[in-house]
Amino acid sequence: MNITLSVNGETVTADVLPRTHLVDFLREQLGLTGSHLGCEHGVCGACTVRLDGDIVRGCLVLAVQADGCVVETIEGLSDTGEIADLQAAFIARNALQCGFCTPAMLIAAQDLLRHGGVPTREEIREHLSGNYCRCTGYQAIVDAVEQTARQRHDAVESTAGTREAAR
Amino acid sequence: MSLSPTDLPNSYIGRSVPRPNLARLTQGRGLYVSDLSLPRMVHVAFLRSPYAHAEITRIDTTAARAMPGVVRIVTGAELAEFCTPWVGVLAHLKGLKSAPQHPMAIERVRWQGEPIIAVLAASRAQAEDAAERIEIDFSELPPVVDVMAALDPSQPVIHESLGDNLAFERRLDAGEVDAAFARSDVVVEKTFTFGRHTGVTLEARSIVADWNPGEQRLTVHLGTQAPHMMQNIIALHLGLEEPQVRILCQDVGGSFGIKVHVYADDMAVAALSRMLGRPVKYVGDRLESFVADIHARDHVVHAKIGVSSDGRIQAFEIDDLTGIGPYSVYPRTSAVEANQVVNLIGGPYTCPTYRARTRVVFQNKAGMSQYRGVGHPIATSVTEGLVDLAAMRIGMDPVEIRRRNLVADDAYPCASASGLKFEALSHHASLNKLLSVMDYPALRAEQAALRARGIHRGIGFASFIEITNPGPAFYGVGGARISAQDGAAIRLDATGAVICQTSITEQGQGSGAIIAQVVATAMGVPIDKVRVILGDTDNTPYGGGTWASRGAGIGGEAAWQAGRALRDNVLKLAGTILQALPETLDIAQGSVIDAADGRERLTLAELARIAYFRPDTLPPDFQSELMATRHYVPRQYPFAFTNGIQASYLEVDTDTGFVRLLRHWVVEDCGTIINPQLVDEQIRGGVVQGLGAALFEHCQYDSQGQMINANMADYLVPMAGEMPDIEVAHVVSPTLESALGAKGAGEAGTAGAAACVSNAVNDALAPFGVEITEIPLTPELILRALGRA
Numbered sequence: 001m002n003i004t005l006s007v008n009g010e011t012v013t014a015d016v017l018p019r020t021h022l023v024d025f026l027r028e029q030l031g032l033t034g035s036h037l038g039c040e041h042g043v044c045g046a047c048t049v050r051l052d053g054d055i056v057r058g059c060l061v062l063a064v065q066a067d068g069c070v071v072e073t074i075e076g077l078s079d080t081g082e083i084a085d086l087q088a089a090f091i092a093r094n095a096l097q098c099g100f101c102t103p104a105m106l107i108a109a110q111d112l113l114r115h116g117g118v119p120t121r122e123e124i125r126e127h128l129s130g131n132y133c134r135c136t137g138y139q140a141i142v143d144a145v146e147q148t149a150r151q152r153h154d155a156v157e158s159t160a161g162t163r164e165a166a167r
Numbered sequence: 168m169s170l171s172p173t174d175l176p177n178s179y180i181g182r183s184v185p186r187p188n189l190a191r192l193t194q195g196r197g198l199y200v201s202d203l204s205l206p207r208m209v210h211v212a213f214l215r216s217p218y219a220h221a222e223i224t225r226i227d228t229t230a231a232r233a234m235p236g237v238v239r240i241v242t243g244a245e246l247a248e249f250c251t252p253w254v255g256v257l258a259h260l261k262g263l264k265s266a267p268q269h270p271m272a273i274e275r276v277r278w279q280g281e282p283i284i285a286v287l288a289a290s291r292a293q294a295e296d297a298a299e300r301i302e303i304d305f306s307e308l309p310p311v312v313d314v315m316a317a318l319d320p321s322q323p324v325i326h327e328s329l330g331d332n333l334a335f336e337r338r339l340d341a342g343e344v345d346a347a348f349a350r351s352d353v354v355v356e357k358t359f360t361f362g363r364h365t366g367v368t369l370e371a372r373s374i375v376a377d378w379n380p381g382e383q384r385l386t387v388h389l390g391t392q393a394p395h396m397m398q399n400i401i402a403l404h405l406g407l408e409e410p411q412v413r414i415l416c417q418d419v420g421g422s423f424g425i426k427v428h429v430y431a432d433d434m435a436v437a438a439l440s441r442m443l444g445r446p447v448k449y450v451g452d453r454l455e456s457f458v459a460d461i462h463a464r465d466h467v468v469h470a471k472i473g474v475s476s477d478g479r480i481q482a483f484e485i486d487d488l489t490g491i492g493p494y495s496v497y498p499r500t501s502a503v504e505a506n507q508v509v510n511l512i513g514g515p516y517t518c519p520t521y522r523a524r525t526r527v528v529f530q531n532k533a534g535m536s537q538y539r540g541v542g543h544p545i546a547t548s549v550t551e552g553l554v555d556l557a558a559m560r561i562g563m564d565p566v567e568i569r570r571r572n573l574v575a576d577d578a579y580p581c582a583s584a585s586g587l588k589f590e591a592l593s594h595h596a597s598l599n600k601l602l603s604v605m606d607y608p609a610l611r612a613e614q615a616a617l618r619a620r621g622i623h624r625g626i627g628f629a630s631f632i633e634i635t636n637p638g639p640a641f642y643g644v645g646g647a648r649i650s651a652q653d654g655a656a657i658r659l660d661a662t663g664a665v666i667c668q669t670s671i672t673e674q675g676q677g678s679g680a681i682i683a684q685v686v687a688t689a690m691g692v693p694i695d696k697v698r699v700i701l702g703d704t705d706n707t708p709y710g711g712g713t714w715a716s717r718g719a720g721i722g723g724e725a726a727w728q729a730g731r732a733l734r735d736n737v738l739k740l741a742g743t744i745l746q747a748l749p750e751t752l753d754i755a756q757g758s759v760i761d762a763a764d765g766r767e768r769l770t771l772a773e774l775a776r777i778a779y780f781r782p783d784t785l786p787p788d789f790q791s792e793l794m795a796t797r798h799y800v801p802r803q804y805p806f807a808f809t810n811g812i813q814a815s816y817l818e819v820d821t822d823t824g825f826v827r828l829l830r831h832w833v834v835e836d837c838g839t840i841i842n843p844q845l846v847d848e849q850i851r852g853g854v855v856q857g858l859g860a861a862l863f864e865h866c867q868y869d870s871q872g873q874m875i876n877a878n879m880a881d882y883l884v885p886m887a888g889e890m891p892d893i894e895v896a897h898v899v900s901p902t903l904e905s906a907l908g909a910k911g912a913g914e915a916g917t918a919g920a921a922a923c924v925s926n927a928v929n930d931a932l933a934p935f936g937v938e939i940t941e942i943p944l945t946p947e948l949i950l951r952a953l954g955r956a
Contacts, residue, residue: 019292033202034195036420038369039453043879046369074195087193091185094848097675099192100369100420106193121892129888132879134369134421135675137855137916138887140848 003067007032008076016063023047023058025066026073034074034103038132045131048104049073055111074103083110086148095144097135105131109145116156118149177755179684179694180907183844186680187699188418188673197418200373200388201450208375208446209238211439212294213432214284214301215455216276219310219531219872220323223274223283227302231286234300236293239443241285243271250438251404253429255495257645260502263335263527265495266326270435276305277325277493278531279873280458282432285439287447310531310872314467314490317528325493325529334495335502335527339509341584342520347482351473355556359549360941363465363490364864366538367884370420371451372460374433376440385412387437390419392427392672393712398704399648400429400498401437416702422674423856424538425460427714429497432459457877462866463538465490466508466545472553476561478568483513483584485549487525489535495527496536498647502527504535507542507634510585512550514632515594515810516572521584531872539856540917541715543633548922551629552940555926559933565628565926566607569598573630587632590803592810593898594630597834601628601812604896605832610816618934624829625931627815629922635837635911636720636807636902638800652800653717654708655726657686657733659793661779663757663771665692667729668700670710671722676913677845678718682726684841685907689730690737691754692771708796716911719841720807721799724905728797731906740778740791741769799905807902807910811835813854813919815927821935821953824946826862826928828891835915838901839908846912847895853916854893859885861921865943 004013007030016025021040026032026049038046040059047058050072077083083106089095096102105128112119112127119127124145125138133141191197228240252267271282284301288294311317311325317332325332348354375388385407391397394414402412419426432449440447451459466489473481487508491501505525513521558568573594574581582588607626614624639651656668667686673679679699687694700706710725711717734754741759742749745768753762759769777784778791785791801807816830833850840846863883867876876882901908921942928949929938937952950956 017292027202032195033199034197036199036370037201037450038371039879041453041878041880044369044453078194087190090193091189094183094186094189094677094844096189096192097677097848097852098369098419098421099189099197099675100199100418102192103195122888125887125890129886132369132884132886134367134423134856134884135852136848137851137853137885137893138890139851139892142887142892 001064003064005066005068006070008072008079018062018064020063021059022049022061022063022066025063026058032073032075036100036103045108046101046104048107048131050107055107074107077107077110085151086110086113089144089148093140093144093147095136095140101131101133105133105141113145113149113152118153121146177691179688180839180841181843182684183842184680184684184694186677187683188679199370199418199420200375200390201370203375203388203448205375205377205446208448209287209289209443210291210294211436211447211449212286212291212298213282214286214298214303216272216279216281216283218276218305218307219279219312220308221276221305222308223272223276223303224306225304226284230302231297231300234293234297236289237297238287238289241439241442243269243273243283246271246285246435246438247273249405249442250434253404253497255497255500257500257642257647259645260335260500260506263495263500263502264329265334266329268431268494268497270431270438278533280455280533282435285435287439287443312530312532312868312870312872314465314488314528314530317490317530325531332529333526334491334529335505337506337509337525339521339523339585344482344484344520344522347520348473351481352476353557353560354471354473355553355560356471357552357556357940359468359470359552361464361466361545362865362943363462364860365457365460365462365866366423366425368421368423368425371453371456372426372430372433373450374436375446375448376437377446378440378444380444383411385437385441386415387412388415389433390422390426391416392422392674392714393649394672394702394704395670395709396649396712404434405438405441414704416672419674424714428461428499428536430459453879454877457882458533458874461496461534461536461538463504463535464545464860465535468545468549470549470553472557474557474561478558478561478563478571480516480518480572482520483518484522485512488528490528490530490532492532492534493529494534496534498649499537499642501534501536503537504542508545510587511542511546511632514546514583514587515574515630517574518572519584532868533874539853540914543631543914543918544857544860544921547629547631547919548925551922552925555929556938566602569628569630573598587808588804589808590902591900592632592808593836593900594810596898597810597812597836600896600898601814601832601834604894605814622818623821623931624816624818625927625929627923627925627927627930628812629919629926630812631810631919633716633809633915633918634806635716635809636801637715637717638802638805640805641715650709650711652798653710653722653725654796654798655722655729656708656794656796657729659733659737659771659775661775663696663775665690665697666700667697667726668707669722669726670708670712671718672702672713674713676713676718676849677842678713678722680845681719681723681841685723685726686730689727690734692757696757708798716913719909720905720911721801723841723909724907725797725799727907728799729795732795732797736792736795737771737774741774743785743789744774744777745769801904803904807904809835809837809910809915811915811919813923815923817924817927817931819928819931819949824949826944828858828889831891831893833893833916834896834898835912836898836900837912837915838899838910840897840899841909849912850895850916851893853914854920855885855890857917857920858890858924861924861942862944
């Protein structure tokens, strides 16, 4: 079947088998190997990508379902710089070891952070509980997400403060 | 005077330097074997046994061969022409026996998940489609499932040639054990049960094997912890010379011991590539990982402790039984965990009186072998469980009984009842530090206050010792070609940059980072000038790799020695250029300086320029050597023991049986800490794997040998929401065997986590008179113990 979709800002037209999962299409046909396969039954979260702004499991969505949609992967989020601060926090905090869960973990964390505010550690843990990490024990990940939330929050506050002062 | 690297100017030792490979991993630019695609590559899917034990009576691949995309279908008998079988025994584990294992079953299958037929096709999906069309008949045989029943003469013998299902037995008797129990005021006897669990690496095992007939060479892309071991074994069984095999290991999506073994399907892929003369790719899917990866633990330990009423431990005795699947796993065997249990019981305590027996039995389940912590979680849980139960019986605080029995910090060097040699441990300093960071009295007060309100919280402790930095005592002495030493080759390039090739490997623990730190410090160069190359048998020194908590202690020391040797060479050259005595010079921040006043004399870039491009300006009898190689293996002690103590604070819901982990503390002593952040994260990750075993993880089998929860939805692993923050602190007792003084840290977390959780649960449930000595501590198990299930 022919599908046309936007992947990381580029329009892609491709011929896919109806049974092809979105993540297999991204990895095998587009070479976007930053999205990973950990279980292929929707549990581990390693294949998390953004579909029309919401995070989905790439192993539970068929490529044909993404026809006409906007797909963003770790490659796209890296290139645009949208999560550069979060990536930097992950590196500084060693919030990844083998790195296999990391692209999806970042996308899931960014999904939480996009809502703004500074989530509690419990809220961060809860939000990331669909993403399995075998290496870190999660604490470093929670630290990195929490720190990024604070930085973004402080940046917003300081911008608001500057505006206030300018009035 | 022994060298103290942390005292050197510009030292990176002891600093939390970020790992150089993280940026690309956060950007999705890792290169895992599962990402790899090569020209002419075919994909393989295995038809695996649906039965735990059966004869294969008929195979018909006619319909399957006609399926789209199919390139070849290969049976076990056909593949046997390309790969000889192996036997997983080691000479020093006396009496250990196993049977020859082929990469794919021939005639008989012995576990559910054993590969039988390989289907090679243009895509994995097509290979799986075709595999479904294979017609295969089995004649079922009764399986041996239960560990306790495996030695029963009424049970089938899994390998007739071996006579029975007993793979290995070891006994140990130290001191007057019966007399010690007789004089004990209290003897506690319990059976401890440990569920089977597995590694669940997020990237399943993956391999791309590429036989190039033009080169007569096999390049194997493999996520492995031990590239040279795999080179040797693949060459040996495929009938190749070792130089004909190259193992390449780039990014590895988790390992934890899972990827240090020889697997039937990996060997099949290597042989299939040889057979077809083209690249063959296999990526395990999650469902097959659960039945094809090694499992771990699965021990039943009948155990006994005797104490006097003043809390002095008089004796330990254990009888351990463990089931390992149908074969002893090659080449590290499946007897090492049991052997470790025998060695480690009672390890933290002064108690020379100890008797042990372990029996290792075959069964029709997935193979069992070394996984993070190897034997430590079992030995620690049994020892610490017994110590706590004994304390409870004599009405002594669990801290006090430990104080009275932990080996004194000034007693070293000394040996355990089982003969383990300890260079320098710090049990009491660790205990004291733990008590101060956790504020023990306040927690006990809180526990008491909440108990009055019907909230049941518990505090549990677990002291432990950990085997790290193994020399040849683990494998080499038993005849396995697994290197005990590691090497580092360091060169100064023409721009003054430093390249280090190391034989240790990276699976996420930060091997690359710590090697860079060590080399930068040894050389006196900024760390961003150091590049580390690992995971390639063509381009690294020969060595063991990263397993058994040996990377930093052994590979790191080799890098240190090589860095110091190259520094000496550089200073000789600098002395020649500057007409100064080398001993009056030093290197700092990438420049040769005057040792006396720190004045810069010559940058390494300029020095390298002269050496490489203008050697004509040097004296005719001087040849610069800007590459140095050193190897290291500990010689004085067979292992560098570390120690530590963990504590857990948790709440048990006595209505639902759920355990909520509230706090977790670890104090450990791994000697010199090269990178504090990486050590702490190894500890935390290790703890969480131990917590998984304590509460969730269990490979459940039915009576027919079917693993009934072999998927990620039913096999539970720790997720972020249920894990606590883990506080980590250190005591530092460097090993004096090496210049760096580093010991291992990768398994300490796993060693004690389950033990202190079990003790905390029993502490929480003490008012109910409940003592549970089984993991995982599922809600069902807890409710049953409470009589509420």
